[in-house]
Amino acid sequence: MRTKDIEEKTGLTRDTIRFYEKENLITIPRRADNGYRYYDDKIIRQLKMISRAKALGFTLKEIKELTVLLYSGELTPTKMAGELSKKRDEIDEKLLKLSELKSEIDKALKGLCEYKDELNSP
Amino acid sequence: MRTKDIEEKTGLTRDTIRFYEKENLITIPRRADNGYRYYDDKIIRQLKMISRAKALGFTLKEIKELTVLLYSGELTPTKMAGELSKKRDEIDEKLLKLSELKSEIDKALKGLCEYKDELNSP
DNA sequence: CTTGACTATGGACTAAACTCTATAGTTTAG
DNA sequence: CTAAACTATAGAGTTTAGTCCATAGTCAAG
Numbered sequence: 001m002r003t004k005d006i007e008e009k010t011g012l013t014r015d016t017i018r019f020y021e022k023e024n025l026i027t028i029p030r031r032a033d034n035g036y037r038y039y040d041d042k043i044i045r046q047l048k049m050i051s052r053a054k055a056l057g058f059t060l061k062e063i064k065e066l067t068v069l070l071y072s073g074e075l076t077p078t079k080m081a082g083e084l085s086k087k088r089d090e091i092d093e094k095l096l097k098l099s100e101l102k103s104e105i106d107k108a109l110k111g112l113c114e115y116k117d118e119l120n121s122p
Numbered sequence: 123m124r125t126k127d128i129e130e131k132t133g134l135t136r137d138t139i140r141f142y143e144k145e146n147l148i149t150i151p152r153r154a155d156n157g158y159r160y161y162d163d164k165i166i167r168q169l170k171m172i173s174r175a176k177a178l179g180f181t182l183k184e185i186k187e188l189t190v191l192l193y194s195g196e197l198t199p200t201k202m203a204g205e206l207s208k209k210r211d212e213i214d215e216k217l218l219k220l221s222e223l224k225s226e227i228d229k230a231l232k233g234l235c236e237y238k239d240e241l242n243s244p
Numbered sequence: 245c246t247t248g249a250c251t252a253t254g255g256a257c258t259a260a261a262c263t264c265t266a267t268a269g270t271t272t273a274g
Numbered sequence: 275c276t277a278a279a280c281t282a283t284a285g286a287g288t289t290t291a292g293t294c295c296a297t298a299g300t301c302a303a304g
Contacts, residue, residue: 052219057179091224097174102213112199
């Protein structure tokens, strides 16, 4: 898959993807004879994961750690297990924070309903 | 509560809090006679919410919208309900993304366990 | 062949979100 | 009282994460 296609598929711009390649966030794509990049499925998965993690407030540094863990196969299984568990904990922390935020909004919405009910009550 | 205390309570630096004040992300704190800021509970709640939302990938612009919704009391209930519902949807989207990320990590961890099991199997 | 759409590159530029600097007043503990 | 720790300010400086620019090769359709 070439650059324009992958822009569409991932929602990331060419420049952003190039930036990620330069920062070693993704596997270096193979090149055709004309110098064009070809992105295989693995890289697409990486980019989708980056896009997702970015939207969740992970820094590129953190995301890089994650992609190394998930896609590079350079770590020993023991090391990987340890690091993945840490990442999992970070995610649980964010899940908690999101739930808290959601609760706050639900509370405000509930307050609005009660306010409305008061307006409508006889 | 004065600045150093609030730094500790929120995990945000003085400069960051000042920045948020300047950007109108928080209610302007009252001042003592000596010019020192005093932060009441409402502001502490605001700062904690900002800290949380920031860690979840919301931009300061988005966070500002949220604090207006939750803390300012300037919007009509109908408008508020609409906007809060939108924010709630955004959070649900992030919850989904987090779950997907967590699944990917769990899958990798599971793969490691199975790899270990294979090593240990007779 | 031509033209427009695609691709590439390196490096300059931008925006968001702080962080630091220089200066100076106030508080607190010894 | 003294010195260190606290507070304040405005504006300059830094970091992160892209985005743009200028240039030029390649592809595809007419």
